[in-house]
Amino acid sequence: MKKLLFILLICIVSACQNDEQDPGQKGLAASIENSDYDGKKVVMIIVDTMMGSLVDSALQEESMPALQFLVENGQYYKELVSPFPTMSVTIESTLLTGEMADKHKVPGLYWYDQSEDRLVNYGSSFQTWLALGVKTSMHDALYKLNNQHLSQNVTTLFEDLEEKGLSSGAINTVIYQGKDKHKLKIPGFINEALGIPNAIETKGPDLLAFGKLAVPDVLEETDFSDGVFSRYGLNDKFSAEVMEALIKEGKQPDFTLIFLPDFDKKAHRHSPHYLKGFEETDQYLQGILNAYGSWEDALEENIFIVLGDHGSDKLTEDEEELTINLQNLYSEFTSAQLGDPVHKGNIAFGINQRMAYIYDPYDTEILPYLGQQAMQDKRVAFAAWMDKEEAGNWVTVISPDSDTMFRFKPEGEWLDKYGQSWSIDGDTGILSVEADEITGQISYQDYPDVLNQLYTSFLSHEAKKVVLAAEPGYSFWGDTLPTYPDGGEHGGIHKNDTLTALVIAGTDKEPEKLRILDLKDYVMELFSEEAGLDGQAER
Incomplete structure (x- = not known):
């Protein structure tokens, strides 16, 4: 995913800002207002490339107080298995559908679409997009990925929760397919230069935040770090700020999926075991926990699931x-x-x-x-x-x-x-x-x-x-x-690529299988146990 964010950043930074507001995300307030759910909310946070060895080092050094608090007050697993290929688009697709790629049909970051006789690339590098065509590749990443390539024969966690009358949100995730209409606003002259609309209609959960491309209407009066020097919100800071604002303003969905992408870039450049870079993640975890008044209150009101999406292999120097x-x-x-x-x-x-x-x-x-x-x-x-x-x-x-x-x-x-x-x-x-x-x-x-x-x-x-x-x-x-x-790299099937960490706090319920494939069912079971989900009336 981080490569996709990097490419979008290049496109956006090369453009002027477009501050025109488009109507779009109006479903969240109504979803919260109409929900009868009074159990614990679920907050799932994906920390890109968070591995057990890093968590162990942080615990030993006592350098990440928020993560340590969640571990000490919850469950900690070092060998959560990712799907394959270990690329974020495929992993998030499996996480949200509870299916492997044979069912959700997102085979990787880079693949051959036989029906169109062309290679599809969601963001390996800007040079790759230039070679394949920036307009086509951007359309693949911003529209086709969620609305066509991700199979319409499977349902996402967002869709299943909506069927049960529960609200949900996605913050900076690449995969977010849901039932509500949203608009991704393309800043500046990109639409004119590439011949694409200034807004791309897509479908997602009740709330969708994707950097400056999608700032939820319920937070339109809030100031975020989404300017040019903050990578237009495609970073950890924006992800945390959006969640903090939702909590403080009473707009938090029943389920929220948050993506923190920044550490992966550091792991690529430095090492998968770059503890100093990993420790910076904790300030954003602290910000989210602080928004509840106290960390104890956070666990009283929520179940937190913090996971890595994949591991990373240490590459040779030459x-x-x-x-x-x-x-x-x-x-x-x-x-x-x-x-x-x-x-x-x-x-x-x-x-x-x-x-x-x-x-x-x-x-x-x-x-x-x-x-x-x-x-x-x-x-x-x-x-x-x-x-x-x-x-x-x-x-x-x-x-x-x-x-x-x-x-x-x-x-x-x-x-x-x-x-x-x-x-x-x-x-x-x-x-x-x-x-x-x-x-x-x-x-x-x-x-x-x-x-x-x-x-x-x-x-x-x-x-x-x-x-x-x-x-x-x-x-x-x-x-x-x-x-x-x-540095570090992933994508492969070796345990270096596929094993990641999982921390769960706020519930004693343990996952039956330690695979990202099985986490969708686990989340649905959490809601069922919290408030008899199966017996709730649908919206």
């Missing part, structure tokens, strides 16, 4: 060594120039930092060869592709360190810790899966929930593809993409 150049690896093939129809080449790349999709747009049955080609580079952990057979869709996985292969598909005699059953065959060590023949149980080591994560990624979009995963310390690279020598 830039040339850390980057796996896919153009060089597949030099015998051609790929279309960015911005051209994908079919002008014989393959295409959808690079999500530490994972990559390698596409066969003509369906020429070269997937096994593309996978084998990647085995030339020992920095590639494995390659996988899906074989569609009469007996079911098997996924085949190979690795540079093994002369054999591993195959799996859903439904079978093997059961994992999440209650998912699988058929497996071959060398389980390729994915560090351990199979106990006595109990019929399989366990995951280096790749938490890897079978579910990999399988659903193949069904997330139609194009024929190979999935590549990078070894720790390395990242995939293509023209226009940034690199972070000696």
